[in-house]
Amino acid sequence: MAFPNIVASWYTTFSLMLLATATSFSPAATRACSALKHSFPTKTFSPKDDDYTLAYNHSWSKTCVLPPTCVFEPTTAQDVSTALKIVEKFAAHFAVRSGGHMPVPGAASIQDGVLISLSKIDQVDLNPDGTATIGTGLRWFEVYEELSKQGLAVAGGRFGDVGVGGLLLGGGVSHFGPQYGWSANCVTRYEIVLAGGRVLDVTKESSPDLFWALKGGLNNYGIVTRFTLKTFPLTDVYGGAVIYDPSRFDDFVKAVAFYSTPEGGMSDSLSAIEPVMAFVPSSGLIQGGTFLFHQGSDAAPSSLANFTAIPANQSDASVRSYPSFVNDTLTPEFNSYASRQLYFTVSLKACPQSVFLVNNTFAPMAFSSALLKKVSGFTTTINHQPMPLSWIEAAQAAGGDTLDLDPAAGPFIIVGISSFWDNAEDDDAVFSFHKVATKAIVTAAEKEGLNYPFLYVNDADPVQKPFQFYGKGKSLPKMRTIAKKYDPAGVFHTLQHGIWSLF
Known part of the structure; x- marks a missing residue:
């Protein structure tokens, strides 16, 4: 088979970025990182910090590891809220990473901007109604281990090292799918940080449009910090x-x-x-x-x-x-x-x-x-x-x-x-x-x-172009309308470094 000659291809661009060592960053990213370091001195890491490389380098594939201006590791939704306000203030570009298991350039990484790593939002809480609230930064083996202590399970990822957030926001293929559908179909509540820093609890009753859009719409609407899922008895x-x-x-x-x-x-x-x-x-x-x-x-x-x-x-x-x-x-x-x-x-x-x-x-x-x-x-x-x-x-x-x-x-x-x-x-x-x-x-x-x-x-x-096939083409216009409603300034489509934007 003969391969086409790709001139200035998308993959070449990212390969060069990976090989390059960033020696300077944009003023917007530098100012945002400085402000984050001031507000969160123990949660923000720049290239001069010992924990910087460890914080940004943990992605499953080396094709999607890019050195950011700084890494911010929040522990609460309020931390994320404050960080988003800072990022928006300086119009800095940013990326969001949960487990880092998507093996494509640009996924959950950024060359010149703020990487918001959610790995420290890592609690599992069992609720009185039998549901479980799960931090987006966890990996599925951690979730299963914790819930198994209560004799329970959830329809999560099939491989333990996969991150919670990415799987659920993309739909989610589970071993239990033939019984429960996509993993996202088992989510009953989302804690999400919207553009402008607003923290919102999203349920089918409180925000039915956004509740629907988050089931497969990735991080096009905000940063989800916690998911509440239905549980079932562990066997x-x-x-x-x-x-x-x-x-x-x-x-x-x-x-x-x-x-x-x-x-x-x-x-x-x-x-x-x-x-x-x-x-x-x-x-x-x-x-x-x-x-x-x-x-x-x-x-x-x-x-x-x-x-x-x-x-x-x-x-x-x-x-x-x-x-x-x-x-x-x-x-x-x-x-x-x-x-x-x-x-x-x-x-x-x-x-x-x-x-x-x-x-x-x-x-x-x-x-x-x-x-x-x-x-x-x-x-x-x-x-x-x-x-x-x-x-x-x-x-x-x-x-x-x-x-x-x-x-x-x-x-x-x-x-x-x-x-x-x-x-x-x-x-x-x-x-x-x-x-x-x-x-x-x-x-x-x-x-x-x-x-x-x-x-x-x-x-x-x-x-x-996965979104074009959703609902035989009928979902995408609705998804775009919902995104404009909850993010009218388009923060998550202009500042966020993502790979599957709705627009």
Whole structure:
């Protein structure tokens, strides 16, 4: 495959920013940081402070680590309120980071401005009505560990190291999604800091428009500091990571395909899979593996039988507590902060043909590229996330959301394309491959009538336009109207360094 020559490309720009050492900052950012340091001397870090690098560098992918003018680490919503007033006063640019798990340049980072790191807003409180209020700076393993002490769980992230805020504001794929819908559908209250520093409690009754907009609208409306979620009784689960021998790859693909049929495991609302097909162009290696999940203590769930029937090279699948499952099944590669990483996403109708189409389109493109074979440390993967009809129906029953998927369109599969590599000079090559491969999959799917017009924002790249597909195009105008109502000056669209603006 020949890659297009990208002149002054978006990825090159960010790569150069990453490689550069900032020696001077804009007057606006410098003044804002000075004011923050004066008001919060122990919570504001500049390049001369020992904690500065530690505070800004904790992002999952090295493609999205940028050195800010300063880092501000609030502990309360009132801290955030004061900081926003300062930022607005000096018209300084800023970025907001929860867990830092989005692997694209510009996500939760900024080169010349204030990085508001929410990692210290980290409390979990159980409320009298059985809901749990969760700080946005927590990671999901911390949430599960704390709630498990009370015998409870929430429909949060599938991997413990993922941050609370980003997952919930993007919708949220959960192991419990077939029962409860998107993780955001389980949120009953938001504590948010609006432009101008106003702190607002948002519920379906108090602010129904904003309550709806926050379910999938990311941080386009303000800075959410706490989420209140419905809880449910914690049970043991069966699951773990399973890796197959390359000789079993075809069997693995067939198991994924069968799971996507009505009689397959997808119809079991207690089950979930996260199958990954990995390709290494430099060596020609193809390998399959999956995370298996089933709620309850059944050690041989029938919905996962096609996977457990394949002899595995490695497997830690067993009956265990949910916190143990989330924490212990992370592979070193997934939990690594050492490499450069990139996502793209597409969606297809749920059926075996879609699984085969994606694999048969993607694999030849990866292996035919002479350029990819030269990219140091390069591995590219396809991840299939089956979204059963019960998921879409549960989201609707919970009151809906900005994603607003139509049950009549049937179940679908979120296909995530992700790659790992070592060096910034290869960013353009990887980005180009993702872009071309994604287009090829969509084109093939459209030709076969298998395309599902939806992009899951938490798995997307900034050049993709997820909001345009929400509600078949009907959500975005409403989302923009709500943003103008709560942020009339456009602070979160002019000063905030984000990647998916509504405008």
